[in-house]
Amino acid sequence: MKETPESKVVDPGIDETSRRLTPEKIQRVVKHVLNKETASRLQVYLDTCVRCGLCAEACHTYLSRDKDPNFSPVGKVKATLWELVKRDGKVDGEFVRNMARIAFTECSVCRRCSMYCPFGIDIAYLLLTVRRICSLLGVVPLYLQDTTNSHAATQNQMWVQQDEWIDTLQWQEEESQFEIPSCRIPLEKEGADVMYSVIAPEPKILAQLLGNMAQIFAVAGENWTMPATDGWDNSNMAMYSGDFEIMGRVERLHWETAARLRVKKIVMGECGHAFRGAVYDGPRWLGWQFPPIPMVHAIEYYYDLLSSGRIKVREKYKEHVTIQDPCNTVRGRGLGDKLRYVVNALCENFTDVTPKQEHNYCCAAGGGVINCGPPWKRSRMVSNRVKAEQLAATGADIVITPCHNCHSGIEDIIGHYDLGMHVKFISEIMVEVMEVPEHLKG
Amino acid sequence: MYEFSRGPLVWIAFAILFVGSVYRIVSAIVLARKDKVVLPYMKWKFSLRSLFHWSLPFGSHNMRIRPAFTVLSFLFHGCLLLTPLLTLGHVALVRESWGISWWSLPDGLSTMMTILVIIVGVFFVLRRIADPTVRFVTSYLDFVLVILVLAPFVTGLMAYYQVGNYETVMIVHMWAGAIWLAMIPFTRIAHMLFFPLTRAYMGCEFGHVRSARDW
Numbered sequence: 057m058k059e060t061p062e063s064k065v066v067d068p069g070i071d072e073t074s075r076r077l078t079p080e081k082i083q084r085v086v087k088h089v090l091n092k093e094t095a096s097r098l099q100v101y102l103d104t105c106v107r108c109g110l111c112a113e114a115c116h117t118y119l120s121r122d123k124d125p126n127f128s129p130v131g132k133v134k135a136t137l138w139e140l141v142k143r144d145g146k147v148d149g150e151f152v153r154n155m156a157r158i159a160f161t162e163c164s165v166c167r168r169c170s171m172y173c174p175f176g177i178d179i180a181y182l183l184l185t186v187r188r189i190c191s192l193l194g195v196v197p198l199y200l201q202d203t204t205n206s207h208a209a210t211q212n213q214m215w216v217q218q219d220e221w222i223d224t225l226q227w228q229e230e231e232s233q234f235e236i237p238s239c240r241i242p243l244e245k246e247g248a249d250v251m252y253s254v255i256a257p258e259p260k261i262l263a264q265l266l267g268n269m270a271q272i273f274a275v276a277g278e279n280w281t282m283p284a285t286d287g288w289d290n291s292n293m294a295m296y297s298g299d300f301e302i303m304g305r306v307e308r309l310h311w312e313t314a315a316r317l318r319v320k321k322i323v324m325g326e327c328g329h330a331f332r333g334a335v336y337d338g339p340r341w342l343g344w345q346f347p348p349i350p351m352v353h354a355i356e357y358y359y360d361l362l363s364s365g366r367i368k369v370r371e372k373y374k375e376h377v378t379i380q381d382p383c384n385t386v387r388g389r390g391l392g393d394k395l396r397y398v399v400n401a402l403c404e405n406f407t408d409v410t411p412k413q414e415h416n417y418c419c420a421a422g423g424g425v426i427n428c429g430p431p432w433k434r435s436r437m438v439s440n441r442v443k444a445e446q447l448a449a450t451g452a453d454i455v456i457t458p459c460h461n462c463h464s465g466i467e468d469i470i471g472h473y474d475l476g477m478h479v480k481f482i483s484e485i486m487v488e489v490m491e492v493p494e495h496l497k498g
Numbered sequence: 499m500y501e502f503s504r505g506p507l508v509w510i511a512f513a514i515l516f517v518g519s520v521y522r523i524v525s526a527i528v529l530a531r532k533d534k535v536v537l538p539y540m541k542w543k544f545s546l547r548s549l550f551h552w553s554l555p556f557g558s559h560n561m562r563i564r565p566a567f568t569v570l571s572f573l574f575h576g577c578l579l580l581t582p583l584l585t586l587g588h589v590a591l592v593r594e595s596w597g598i599s600w601w602s603l604p605d606g607l608s609t610m611m612t613i614l615v616i617i618v619g620v621f622f623v624l625r626r627i628a629d630p631t632v633r634f635v636t637s638y639l640d641f642v643l644v645i646l647v648l649a650p651f652v653t654g655l656m657a658y659y660q661v662g663n664y665e666t667v668m669i670v671h672m673w674a675g676a677i678w679l680a681m682i683p684f685t686r687i688a689h690m691l692f693f694p695l696t697r698a699y700m701g702c703e704f705g706h707v708r709s710a711r712d713w
Contacts, residue, residue, distance in 0.1 A: 095532035097699075104692040107640055109632040110560060118631075125634030134635050171712055172560040174552060175693055176700025336707065340535050390709035414711055415559055 061435040062157060067428075069198030070160075070190075074153035077193060082152060085192045086145030094185055101177045102141065105130065111179060114172035116417045117162050120441035127439075129169040129179045132158050136186045156195045159186040161432045162439065164423030165296070166383040171414065180423075184298070191298025199429025203293035206256075208302050211309055212289035214256035222284055224259040225266060232270040235487070237498035239270045244317070245281035251319040252282050253310065255291035255327045255460055262460075265325065268483040275490055276366045280323070287313030290324050291460075292333030296424030300341055307338025314349050321350040323357045326481050328384035328459035329422055336388070353385050355458050358482055359394040362401045370491040372404040377480075378452035379409065380466055381416035382459035390414075399456055402485050407450040417443050419457075421465020436465075437472040444473035455479045500665055503672040504591075511676035518683030519691050526695060536699055541706045548701020549694060551713035558713035574618040577611040578647070582675070584608065585654075609658060612651050619648045643686060649674035 090098070112118050112128035125131045136155045140147065165180035173179065190196055196204070206215045216224075225241045232239040242248065252273070258265050273280050282288060287309040294302035311334075314322050324330060331353050339347050352360075361367040379399055386392040392413035399406050409416060420440035425432070443466070447455060455470070457463040457479050470477045530536040551557040561568040582588060586602040593599035603611070623644050626636045653671035656662060681687060704712035 096526050096529035097533050097536060099529065100526050100692050100696060103686065104689045104696055106686055106689050107632065107635045107637075109629065109635065110564075112631045113560065113563065123631060125631045128631050128634070130635050131631070170700060171558075171704075174558075174560070175689065175696045176548065176552070176712060177696060178700065178703070343534075345538050387704075387710055388708050390711070 061438045062161065062432070065157075065431045065435065067197050067431045069201050070153050070156045070195050073193070073195045074149040074156070077149040077152060077195070079146060079148060082147055082149070082193060083145035086140050086147075086189055089185065089189050089192065090141065090145070093188065097178065097181065098185060101182060102137070104175050105133075105177060108174070111169040111173045111177075114169040116166075116168075116420055116442050117439040119417075120439050120443075127162060129163070129173075132163055133179060133182050137182055140186075140189070152190065152193055152195050155186055156190040156197070159183045159190060160197050160200060160297075161425055161428050161435060164383075164418050164420055164425045166418035166423060167387055168383070168415070168418060171387070187296070187298035188300065189298070196297050197428035197432065199431075200293060200297050200424050200427045203427055204297040204299050204302055207292070207294050207306050208299075211286040211306060212256040213291045213293055214260040216256050216259055216289075218284075218286065221259055221288065224263050225282060228263055228267040229270060231264070232267040232274075236271050236274050236492060236496050238496055239274045241266070241270050242281045243284040245279075246316075247318050248279050248281035249320045250278055250280040250323045251314045251317050251321075252280050252323050252325070253288055253290040253314075253330075254325040255330050256289045257291075257460055258325060265481065265483060268481075268487045269325065271487050271492075272361075272367070272483060272490070274496060275492055276361050281317060281319065283313045283317060285313065290322075290330040290334050291327065292330065292338065293424055293427055295333045295337050296329070296427070303333065303338060304341040307334060308342055310334060310338075311348055319349065321352055323352045324354060326354045326458040326460065326463075326483065328382035328388070329424075329461060332384040332388055353389060353391060354482065355385055355391045355395050355398060356389075358398045358486065359391075362398060367486070368491040369402060369489050371489060373402055373485050373489050374404055375454045376405045376407065376452045377403045377454040377456055377485075378407050378447065378450040380419055380455055380457045380459070380462045381409075381413055382457070382462050383416075383418050383422055385459065386416065387414045395458065398482060402482070402489055403456075407452050409446055409450055411446075417446060419443065419459075419462040419465035419469075421468070422459070422461040426461055426465055426468075433468065437468060440465075440469055441473070444469050444475060447477065448473075448475055453477055456482060456485070458482050499669055503669050503676075507672060507676050511679040514680040515682055518680070522683045522688060522691055523695070526692065539702050539707055540698065541702050544702045544705030545698030546701075547705055548697050548712055552697055570618050570621060573614055574622070577615045578651075581608055581611045581615065582650070587658075605658075609655070612655050612658075615651045616648055616655070619644055619651075639686075646678055646681060646685070647687065650678050 109128065109130060111130050115127065115129050118127040121127050136158055163183045165184055167180045169179045170176060203213050206213055210216065229239065229241040252269060290310055292303055292306050294306060335347050335351050377399065379395060381392055420436055420443065425436055455466050455477055457466050458481060463479050463481060467479045555568055555572045556562050584603045585608045586605060589599050589602040623641065626632050626640060650671060653667055653674050657667045657671050682690060700712055704710045
């Protein structure tokens, strides 16, 4: 067998678990998902696909791997769902392991291919259905499953305990007061206009982003709050591991926390998948057509602040910047224009990418792919050569990534392909260039 | 045999096509209620917006990045649908039976359109074999399907040029056409029925739910 970046990966989450499966159990789970959990969409999609291969050009994995047919969107569906349907679920553990590898590590459910299929077949949905089957069989990459376990036990993605959470916020409040003495991170303020929610990596490893946000809110004069209880984390890896029961619990708590604080809206930090989970996948699982309270993504919130003049720019950022369009907020919310407005308002020297907006390539880290952890990193890097080429062509020094997965994913790509660039969140640039009113300077 | 093929066979074929299509479409929509997340999001505006962009040549990004394929595909599908409806011979048959008729194509043009369908159909087959990405997802059924679709056109052309025994060719032509019509709802040619549905749903998922473009 030809050696590939993934052929020698050892991942107990799918290796050992798939060995323990019996054919009966596999068939039972497959039939349950195909007959009980899916309906018209799956059937019509399977019957409509004419095998034209026009989706292939959409996929960064396919393009980056020299157009290997195994990595085209339809090729991935063929190797998974078509076989399951054809064999009526009579497959072995080895098949399930392969299926998990394809669905979890070679597809980031970015939905770019849905825009290239003439029929608009939601191929990401098909691959998510495969993930659902894998999850019910207990065959999930170990690192990804760990985040789901964390969601189940702590209601956040990174095993952050409540005291650590509050302590981190207080620490960042103090940090932000070095810049703006009146800065606060108001906890549990009932009736505030805005509840600010973040993903767990912020308190865990990127706490300065919380301090940045405290400064931005202070300058904007926002009436805001954060919960001191669980429900502060808006991330949702269970959505991607296929554990929809946990996904629903996480989202319900997030919304109920906002309802308890009686806020007018939730503003969320710079993260894409969290937006998807909170606004689309979560509410749907819970039986809500749309979220009960408006949820505003950071890009949109910054746009509102800058376009209304609540935040003014003192001096534009000088470095040469480009951007990464996060799939879940650009293809998933149409925020591409607002993102460009924000970047142009903050930065002097901006070069756009090609392709851009809805047609931009995924970072290959989202959709839970980066969460599959170090064993799969090399495969992930090989799977996104097109991103490296696209970024290099801009000649920029900084890539602005308003999404945590994009941020980490692009950082990895920059390192792997030696692009000599740096990644930044919008908030990092904003605190640097915004005008702080005299009365706040203390 | 000729009389049966000319009369009842066509009726049977159209009956199967009609009943089968209604069944497939209605059952897809009824079953969509079990999906729960399909019907509540459907909006005419975004459904039609998506259909518009994807029914128009070069209306979508993917069509623009492969212009030759787009032209061929639109020619194929356009000629495939229009030629049988507007061929003089077919219109004349309907006039003879029911006394109603409509505009028909000049013979030269319909012959050209038929040849075009056959040429592009053969191109599709060759593409299936030559392009590794498409070959990877192709099964023998995909070739059967193309043969099924092309058979009425090839035999129609043969009949027009009176190749072989005319009556035999006509009977084969009528059977080929009847089988093609009857198979539409039950093979992947059903993509013709489902195109408006899947397109509309995706149009709404992108446009109505996510405020984004899907073309």
